Amino acid sequence: MNEHTPQRWARRIRMGRHATTVTAAAGLALTAFAPTAATAAPRPDVVQQRLDALVKEDGMPAALATVKGRDGRSRTYTAGVGDLATGSGVPVDGQIRAGSNTKAFTAVVVLQLVAEGKVGLDASVDTYLPGLLRGDGFDGRTITVRQLLQHTSGLPDYMDAPALTDFITIQYRYFEPRELLDGALAQKALFAAGTDWMYSNTNYLVAGLLIQKVTGRPFGEEVTKRVIDRIGLRHTYVPATGETALREPHPHGYLNTGPGVPLVDYTAMDSSMAWAAGAVVSTNTDLNTFYGALLAGRLLPAAQLAQMRTTVPTELLGPGVRYGLGIQSRPLTCGGLVWGHGGTAPGHRSRGGVTEDGRAVNITVTTIPDAPTAGRMTEAVDAALCR
Incomplete structure (x- = not known):
């Protein structure tokens, strides 16, 4: 997920990054929907105003959010339309493809294995997956598990491979x-392991293979048992092999293929390319619950949570942003930090996280925004937590 990436990274949609895709919003008649009566916040409400602006001014087909305030209450919001073909409303707290929020789930499982003594953070990848990583400028004998989770391995991103350049042709490909x-x-290594930082989805592909080898x-079974079921995320799951549709009510997600071109409905897809x-499929509310439980120590022992929250600077993701092990921190204008990850999948972009005192927000839009709109999503997160 992430803005301010070098130009060569911004040419394509990136899982988990702030992709610079032009929004084809002209001609869309989008209607804003207020929160449900049971959860509606008094107007004017800064969160509703921000979501309305993302739809009316930035051209997002839909925007939806869940915000947990200082009072412990959660409020849900929607704006726009859930289906451009029918004009139907946005399901309250509908399911969304969580994109690179998955990385936080994956990192939790690896760190649980560390706590169990089955994996060493500073052991080489070759310890668990011998011979797997050999290439131009990289070697699994010199890359550690920590470097995978922290994006300091130097491994090139598999999303740059030719087979993944055209999302239209691979929508249903396994x-x-x-x-x-x-x-x-x-591909060639980005840099020598441990000498720099660069976001690469390959790190978490390897982490998934490591989980399978060790357990x-x-x-998917390990994430379900160790994370989803453990904290009761009732609307979150890892799609099964061949599963393309979302299981519960959801807004449609749309792929933007260029200016002046109609948005492509990308709601159903084979998510194996993301793995x-x-x-992960989730909801805004479940993501708030997940990050809240994580920071509260319900998923990891204190020692491993401390490792997860040990960060390195990542200015490519924005001013003051730092990356830990599958989680990042971003400074708030009202002081303190918001901890989370965010994510992008074809058709969805999410931003949010939780604070030390339990405030939480997750905002999702239903097409990948351009860089200015992505920045306004980040500002909306800040506004929701600092109001």
């Missing part, structure tokens, strides 16, 4: 994780 990895191994169980880097 990819084996090894096929995705081969696309990364054919002997499928990645351990971005396949």
Whole structure:
């Protein structure tokens, strides 16, 4: 997920990044919907105003959010239309593809294995996946598990492989994780392991393979058992092999293929291309619950949570942003930090996180915004937490 990336990274839609895609919003008659009566906040409400602006001014088909305030109450919001073909409303707290929020789930499972003594953070990847990573400028014997989770491995991004350049042609295509990895191994290393930082989905592809090797169980089963079921995320899941539709009420997600071109409905898709880097389906409320439980110590022992929150600077993601192990921190204008990750999948972009005192927000739009609109999403998160 992420803005201010170098130009060569911004040419394509990126899972989990602030992609610079032009929004084709002209001609869309979009109607704003208020929160449901049971959860409606008094007007004027800064969150509703921000969502309305994302639809009316920035051309997002829909925007939806859940905000947990200092009073502990959660409020849900919607704006726009849930289906451009029918004009139907946005389902309150509808399911969305969470994109690179998946990385936080994956990192939690790896860190649980660290706590169990089954994985060493500073052990090499070759310890668990011998011979897997060999290529131009990278070697699994010199890349650590920590560097995978922190994006300091230097591994090239499999999303740069030719097979993934056209999302239209692969909407329903199944990819084996090894096929995705081969696309990364054919590229040159970004830098020598441990010498720099660069976001690469390959890191979490490898982390997923490591989870499977160490546990002997499928990645999705481990995430479900160790995270989703443990804290009762009732509307969150890892899609099964071949599963393309979302299971519960949801707004449609749309792929923008260029200016002046109608948006493509990308709601149904084979998410195998995202796998351990971005396949999780969730809701704004469940994501708030997940990050809240994580920071409260309900998913990791104190030692591993401290490791997760040990960060390095990542100015590519924005001023003051720092990246830990599958989680990032961003400074708030009212002081303190918001901890989360955010995510992008074809058709959805989410931003949000939680604060130390339990405030939480997650905002989702239903097409990938351009860079200025992505910045306004970040501002909306700040406004929701600082109001």
